[in-house]
Amino acid sequence: MSAGIAAGSCTLTQAGAVTDIPLGRKCSVIYTFNTKASDAANLAIPYAVALNGAVQPEYEDKPLSLGSDRKIKLKVAPGSKVALYLNSDAHPGYRTQPVYAVQIGSRDVEVLITERLGRGNTETAVLGPPTCIEEANGRRFDKYDTTLTGDIWMKISHRYTREEANELMPADAAPITRAAVLSIFSPLPSPTLDITFPTSQEKPAHTISLTFHEQQSVNANTSYCPLLQEVLTRTHPLCYLALITEARAAGITKLRVTSAWRPSFGSIVHRAGLGLDVDYVESGGTQLSIARRALSDGSKQSGENVTQEEKQLFDEMKKKQAELSSKKAVAAKCAKAAENSPADASLAEKSRAAAEDAKVAANAANKAKDAWKDTVDRADPALMKSLRTRLSARPDVHQILDPWYMDFDTQDKRPAVPNEHCPGVEKAHSNHLHITIKEPRIL
Template sequence: MPNPKPALIATTELDNEATKDVKVEQGRKVTYVFNITTYDNLKIPYAVSINGKVQDEFKSKTKRMPINGTIIVSNVKPGASVSLFLNSDAHPLYRKEPVYTVTPLVHDVVVKILEKKGKHRDEAVPLQSKNNGGNSISAQEVQTYTSVLTGDIWLKVSHKYTSDEVNSLLPPETTPEIKAAVLRIYNGLTQPKLTIALSAKLGKEEKTISVKFEDGENPHENIASGYDLLKEGLTRVHPAGYAAIFSAAVEAGVFSITMSSAWRPMLGSIAHRAGLGLDVTYLGATKLNRQSLSIPTARQNDNVSNTEKELFSAVKLAKAQQLSAAKNLTGAKLELKAASGDSQQLPIARAKLKKTEELHASAELARREAELAWNTERDKNEPEEVRKFRAALIRSQSIAQIFDPWFIDFNVKDKVSASPNMQGDKNEQTHAHHLHITVRDANII
């Protein structure tokens, strides 16, 4: 009987071609480490560019530098150049000044950037550092570079607005008079003041608003290439900031304003450095200063009465007593828990907790009453033009924050009420002698 044919016949063909090794290049990592010396936890806006192309995750937005000052760019092809766009220049529509360009080859790269005060002409170019053993390094090590962040570099990465940009950056409700005044700033003022002619009659006669721009020491002390308030300072501020202030002055019936700070490079938070901050020191004849509330040596003015000082002291004492009572209440609850299995100590702990709860409730009530009395006296003496001016700013769609000697509001559009400026933390103390606005621009901060 013949053998049955197999259902399948499998054959194997040998590939006699030589095996080829394909070299896979390992991606490099570039780490930027910023040492900001002029402000704690400065979150600089940034975007990353590789070989002149902004990476996809930054195409329509910026990111904010973490509080540890470190920016990490991973999986960089060896030989590719990595650059940063910083500050307002990181805005998707700007990005004209790439800085701190490095080209990793066989090593990962770390770029250490030190913010340096004073007048310096350093470029934003990383310089290769020597390792301990000389220039040669092993494949396991990283290549270190150093660079600086100076006032001139801050100037370079701060967008300078032009008159052609103004119309697209102002809210639609901006009146022709305000728009014309803002345009004059970017067309180039010849002196640090501006007169806004109002077409609408207020009362029986035509009115104008007089604006005075004060210069600051900070830019002059930290920019070596030359700095001019009218050409470089005012024009690096977002136009909507000026429009909001001028419009609020019209609504509040304020006919003169003194502004003390526009763009500046190396002082305070990112707002002024990114051109989104403006400060006001005078509204009409009212000096926006309440430092005498907490500083005995500060000059007395009508914004703080002697009665308010006494009531403010009572608030601080009531707060301290309330905190102490809260601490005691926490301790009493822990004692009750510990005594839960002790028949002798349990009644004592319960009695102590009840008494502590009564004292805590009394301290809470005393604090609320002290705050109410202080708030009433403070509000009674707040100038009407200041109250109206702030209210108009809050209504503006261009404003994100308002800090002033009376109130602190980190987000004027949320449902959280502004808190009284008690001149306690650094931010409150800083704004005890002027009003600050932060312009809303999500593409920058």
């Protein structure tokens, strides 16, 4: 924020009314988001701006997403009213929950929205009175400080009705699968949904038992948000359609969903209701916990779908990668020294030698990676491969991330890459399968 002092009261003085904004000048309105509390400093929240009750034309087809500057900036006439539609409520078909509305007077306005975790927060995305800030150059503006709580995330996350779910599913969805998805939006009477597909000419009878688990992050950040009524219904119907359809095709009889829509935690795709996490699948005699934490756990030699052979090859790859990064750092330092003293032949020679070392290390790291990649492919469980391949081929699926492979765009031509369990998004997917649904009118 620019340096300035609080001017105490926001009551317009006659002088203020005349001098703050010259006649005909527009007021600047800046909303700034701080989502660092949930460890998501760059959370790409979808948004659309309404001016005097009308959503602006640039948001007609779809919302924009908050960028790395964390700001929504606009210029409006004095006396205007500005409000935001956020997250899945910013979808052009919804937009029922305007938030952080501000009545512009004659001064510029800045609104700082800071994410707040925890339960029992009572804020409602309605702004309180502003503080008048006067800068050293005499410019005055109204500053509002407000919060983004789990309850506000609930408010800005669209809750799908049974009718909407029915319309969002394509006409060719199998009738029993469609009925199962609709039952989630009825809502479900218990956290286990049993789906029975009777014998048909093409397939034998098949039962799927789908269980939904409570999510700690929901209960920790909302006042009242029961799983069946409020969480599962804020999750896009196509998430369930994709999962149930492909689970059936892969012969899965039992599966467990550990996360769906959620506020205040992790990626925007879950907060926008476009993601599902699955950590267990079963088919016939095969029971599969979708986890490989042992891979990057220094205290383990094998375990959780990781063989000792794979672990050794993985550790060897990490060792070679560490060697490569230190050789590259040395090479960069030597190159800089040689560049700074072009007349010094010994520095030039040292730089050449360091560059050669780095090249050798890069080859060794590549070789080690190839050796490990072969074992990933061999160790990929057939059931996992079948489910992943089927999900990835669907036009309504956008991302598939799991402990074996990561594919951030299943619709581009690039294949999934092995999950190296690097800190961050890779390691976060060492213990479940994540599915993101494609919905460009939200994200």
